[in-house]
Amino acid sequence: MAGVSKCLKYSMFFFNFLFWLCGCIILGVSIWLRVSKEAQKELQLDQTSGMYSAIDLLIAVGSIIMVLGFLGCCGAMRESRCMLLLFFIGLFLIFALQITAGILGAVYKPKIEKEINDTMSKHLPLKNQDLNFQKALEKFQQEQKCCGLVTGISDWGDLPAVTCSCEAPNLCTTVSGRSVYKKTCAAVIIDFVKQHMAIIIGIAFGLAVIEIVGLAFSMTLYCQIEGK
Incomplete structure (x- = not known):
């Protein structure tokens, strides 16, 4: 030795x-x-x-x-x-x-973006979802400043109580005279996944x-x- x-x-x-x-x-x-x-x-x-x-x-x-x-x-x-x-x-x-x-x-x-959008589309229209799902999504919209799942406020159909009202000009768009968040919640989730994938790749490296x-x-x- x-x-x-x-x-x-x-x-x-x-x-x-x-x-x-x-x-x-x-x-x-x-x-x-x-x-x-x-x-x-x-x-x-x-x-x-x-x-x-x-x-x-x-x-x-x-x-x-x-x-x-x-x-x-x-x-x-x-x-x-x-x-x-x-x-x-x-x-x-x-x-x-x-x-x-x-x-x-x-x-x-x-393929991440397509997979997430396809998964979210299965929950449309939102007015057919149960009340707990709707409340959870409304809370998510408030926290993440987004509206709807895939296309925007139109995902909610004719439901009146939708918390998409936007007061930050750079985050807003106007739909039927209403100022709502222009970013969809699917886009927020996609961005989150992509950002954290970069972190995971860095850790893996x-x-x-x-x-x-x-x-x-x-x-x-x-x-x-x-x-x-």
């Missing part, structure tokens, strides 16, 4: 200790959200909420990160080629899946750089350790 670089060895350990610590935090928080009634009440989660699927996914991600961090730490300190190889394979698979997801996201990004560093560290250390 004489050719192993101590600097590389301890750098690998420190890198994976942080990796393992992040996994612990993700796992701990996600389990707490899954079992804590107070947290579920605060976040307004119920058994039909899609958030539970996201929390379950975080539990899986946190567990995987913890295992990989443990393999990396032990592999570095014990100079175990087996552990380092397992770490490399696991991290490489995550990296490959991440790249695949990024490619699929880039391919389907132009940063994680990819970290993963490449981890792959390089583990393989270099693996090659330096003499086979037994």
Whole structure:
């Protein structure tokens, strides 16, 4: 084992200790959200909420990160080629899946607007929707300064109580003598998704750089350790 670089060895350990610590935090928080009634009440989660699927996914991600961090730490300190190889394979698979997801996201990004508009169109006309849906949409219109779902105020038909009234000149348009928000709520949702996709892509790129560093560290250390 004489050719192993101590600097590389301890750098690998420190890198994976942080990796393992992040996994612990993700796992701990996600389990707490899954079992804590107070947290579920605060976040307004119920058994039909899609958030539970996201929390379950975080539990899986946190567990995987913890295992990989443990393999990396032990592999570095014990100079175990087996552990380092397992770490490399696991991290490489995550990296490959991440790249695949990024490619699929880039391919389907132009279709986002069409998919959202098609989904929203299924709720038209709005006057045929239940009262709870209408009230929720009116609240969303007030908060996001938008009107209607796909085409504007005409989505509401002849319903009189529609909170689309606009007082900000740069956000308004005039329809049948009324000043209403010119931006549709579907457009607001599309903008939100596109903006956050850019953030997600940026985070994914940063994680990819970290993963490449981890792959390089583990393989270099693996090659330096003499086979037994």
